[in-house]
Amino acid sequence: xKLVVRQMAWLNAxxxxxDRTKRAQIGAEVAQVSRLARFKADKIKPQMPPNPLPHIxxxxxxxxxxxxxxxxxxxxxxxxxxxxxRLTGIDLMPWEVRLIRSLSVAYLSEGSRAESENCPPPWxxxxxxxxxxxxxxxxxxxxx
Numbered sequence: 001x002k003l004v005v006r007q008m009a010w011l012n013a014x015x016x017x018x019d020r021t022k023r024a025q026i027g028a029e030v031a032q033v034s035r036l037a038r039f040k041a042d043k044i045k046p047q048m049p050p051n052p053l054p055h056i057x058x059x060x061x062x063x064x065x066x067x068x069x070x071x072x073x074x075x076x077x078x079x080x081x082x083x084x085x086r087l088t089g090i091d092l093m094p095w096e097v098r099l100i101r102s103l104s105v106a107y108l109s110e111g112s113r114a115e116s117e118n119c120p121p122p123w124x125x126x127x128x129x130x131x132x133x134x135x136x137x138x139x140x141x142x143x144x
Contacts, residue, residue, distance in 0.1 A: 005060070005103045005110070006106055007046075007121065008065075009106075009108075010111075011035050013110075013114035014115065016116070018118065044128070044134060047123075056096060060107075063080065064080070065108075066104055075104040078101065
């Protein structure tokens with residue numbers, strides 16, 4: 001379950017070059033595009049791990065993956081989850097509430113880690129012919 005949410009965070013992250021690279025040091029222009037947007041531009045359908053409880057992920061997305069806090073974002077608060085349940089009339093079991101909160105924490109954690117352009121995906125499915133074609137063209141463009 002957490003793997004699904006971590007994969008979502010990895011896809012939605014906007015990679016940045018490592019501070020130690022020349023591109024970062026000279027302030028090279030880096031496209032501010034999420035991995036998901038790049039996949040869509042390359043016409044690659046991102047692969048997702050199996051989701052044993054899709055209704056939980058749907059509820060997490062509906063409530064919000066995270067919320068604004070002081071100087072940034074924070075995991076969903078207990079009061080936010082409680083307000084959602086009262087306003088929607090959907091009664092969640094205690095284990096569902098804890099799981100939703102835990103998934104929100106996992107999303108933020110992976111999103112932070114995934115900002116590195118060298119961060120591998122938390123889950124990798126089988127490569128399609130399109131994946132290979134895009135990677136081949138990127139290598140040829142890079143190496144000449």
